[in-house]
Amino acid sequence: xxxxxxxxxxxxxxxVALEARDLLSSVIVLGVVSFALCLAFLILxxxxxxxxxxxxxxxxxxxxxxxTIKRDLPLAIEGRWIFNTISTVVFICxxxxxxxxxxxxxxxxxxxxxxxxxxxxxxxxxxxxxxxLVTAVVLNFRAYDTLGEAAVLFTSIIGIVAVLRSPxxxxx
Amino acid sequence: MSLYILCMILFCIGIYGVLRKRNLVKIIIGLAIMGxxxxxxxxxxxxxxxGRAAIEAETQDILSMVDPLPQAMALTSIVISLGILALxxxxxxxxxxxxxxxxxxxxxxxxx
Amino acid sequence: xxxxxxxxxRLIVGLxxxxxxxxxxxxxxxxxxxxSGGVIVALSFVLMMxxxxxDVAVAKISRNLASNLESIGAxxxxxxxxxxxxxxxxxxxxxxxxxxxxxxxxGTIILSNISIGIKVGIGLFAIFLAxxxxxxxxxxx
Numbered sequence: 001x002x003x004x005x006x007x008x009x010x011x012x013x014x015x016v017a018l019e020a021r022d023l024l025s026s027v028i029v030l031g032v033v034s035f036a037l038c039l040a041f042l043i044l045x046x047x048x049x050x051x052x053x054x055x056x057x058x059x060x061x062x063x064x065x066x067x068t069i070k071r072d073l074p075l076a077i078e079g080r081w082i083f084n085t086i087s088t089v090v091f092i093c094x095x096x097x098x099x100x101x102x103x104x105x106x107x108x109x110x111x112x113x114x115x116x117x118x119x120x121x122x123x124x125x126x127x128x129x130x131x132x133l134v135t136a137v138v139l140n141f142r143a144y145d146t147l148g149e150a151a152v153l154f155t156s157i158i159g160i161v162a163v164l165r166s167p168x169x170x171x172x
Numbered sequence: 173m174s175l176y177i178l179c180m181i182l183f184c185i186g187i188y189g190v191l192r193k194r195n196l197v198k199i200i201i202g203l204a205i206m207g208x209x210x211x212x213x214x215x216x217x218x219x220x221x222x223g224r225a226a227i228e229a230e231t232q233d234i235l236s237m238v239d240p241l242p243q244a245m246a247l248t249s250i251v252i253s254l255g256i257l258a259l260x261x262x263x264x265x266x267x268x269x270x271x272x273x274x275x276x277x278x279x280x281x282x283x284x
Numbered sequence: 285x286x287x288x289x290x291x292x293x294r295l296i297v298g299l300x301x302x303x304x305x306x307x308x309x310x311x312x313x314x315x316x317x318x319x320s321g322g323v324i325v326a327l328s329f330v331l332m333m334x335x336x337x338x339d340v341a342v343a344k345i346s347r348n349l350a351s352n353l354e355s356i357g358a359x360x361x362x363x364x365x366x367x368x369x370x371x372x373x374x375x376x377x378x379x380x381x382x383x384x385x386x387x388x389x390x391g392t393i394i395l396s397n398i399s400i401g402i403k404v405g406i407g408l409f410a411i412f413l414a415x416x417x418x419x420x421x422x423x424x425x
Contacts, residue, residue: 007178007212014182014205018189023197023274030201037208044215045225045238047315049246051307053211055323056254059408060204062330066415067261068197088191092184099180109175110221117241125228129381129390130312133226133237137244138317139396143375146396147365149248150403154358156255157407160262164414166421227315230385251319251404258411265418 006040023068031061048134175216182209196264196274200257207253211246218242285335293335300328308401312390318400325405330412338416350410357403364392364399 010033017029034057041050107113120133120141130136138146186209189202218239226240264274271279285293308321333341345353368376382389 003175003216004178007175007182010208011178011182011185014185014189017201017205018185018193018198023195026198026201030204033205034208037212040212041215044219045223046215046243046246047225047227048317048320049211049215049243049250051315052247052250052320052323055320055327056250059323059327059330060254060257062334063258063261063412063415064197064200066419067265084192088188091187091191095184095187096180103173103176106176106217109173109216110219112218112220112239114220114239117239120240121226121237125384127381128377128393129384130393131228131384132312132314132317133228133240134243134247135312135317135393135397136390137240138247139393140375140377142241142244143365143396145245145248146400147361149252150358150361150400152252153255153404153407154354156259157354157410159259160411161414163259163262163266164418166418225315228384247317247319254408262411262415265415269422 002043003040006036006043010036010040024065027061027064027068030064031057034060048132176213179209179213179216182212194276196267196276199276200260200264203260204253204257207249211249211253214242214246214249289335293331297328297332300331301325304328304401304405308397309387309394311397312393313385313387318397319404321397322401322404323408325401326408326412329409333412333416338413338420342413345406345409347410347413350406350413354403354406354410357399357401357406360399361396361403364396367392 013029013033013036017026017033020026020029034053038050038053038057041047041053120137124133124136124141125131128136128140130140183206186202186204186206189205190199193199193202218241220236220238223236223238224234226237226243228234267279268274273279304321304324304327306321307316307324308318311317311321329341329345332344365375368374368378371378377391377393379391381391388394
């Protein structure tokens, strides 16, 4: 029941964030949405995700505010109104059709299948020695994923430094 | 089931923001909202009624735990979405420097 | 920044750094781990940079040291992965697992947490440093 309230709160926050006229206020409302998501993770028994989401959101908020603080845009008049609206509606309808197909096959909320994880839950403490099973999955059973994630983060940092570097001075 | 549907409505709002808005920052906000809804959906799939968090306790045996596998995958996804957001923001800053606007319809033309 | 912000930052920034290191080291016992602890470590440097200006923070960690540390973190994680070949397969936990609920227990997991913490913390600090240096050069121009 609490998660319902938080999700409705998040939906309202998302609409406000997209429709606000001021860029700074929309960025701050995005932070509100993310903190509600952090509370929802805490209710759904995922404390690792709650800590990570909280901390990551603070860093995102600092970067976004620094990017938008002196660069406001007066409200643009929407052009090509009919085409944009029709394409948006078509995209959402196609997406909802596939969601409807997928939701039939999913297990009921609250009773997951847990076919793979049962083995991890039984053997996790004795095999890896880690008490926190999420860390055991991330760094021992499925460490390939973490290696790929580290590579993606490394690549994105290289990309940011390459995009933002100041143009070099020409040597005489 | 209603939680899944609410999650997908949040995703649809993200799609609306990406496709319909003309400001670059609003598009980035739409991308972030889509990422949030997918992370929440992954965690909802692994929730179990009357389950404990997936951390063993010293004094007692815990019989029913929530599913730690989607949590681990969502943990990876959060950090990757942080990297993507920082990259897109830096590209948007560069575009603002070159064209002086965040409006996407005014940056179509090539400019030497 | 004003005097109040500077004084509070001087009191708090060491505690934030210590809390980040605590979360990295206790990743296998309690919620947390390499990612969240690394981001907290990065946030302590970001806090220092926002309060005192970029020169103070760059004096603590220069650009060359940042890039070297990030490469060391990534290579250390890969080295831990290759170390598993001594026991037969990639990412095998070859060190002894020890007794659970102790700090030095979980074999290679604690080393992986430390390397990921270094890599994520310094990497996110480098992102913020690039943004700040861009605005500085634009102001000078």
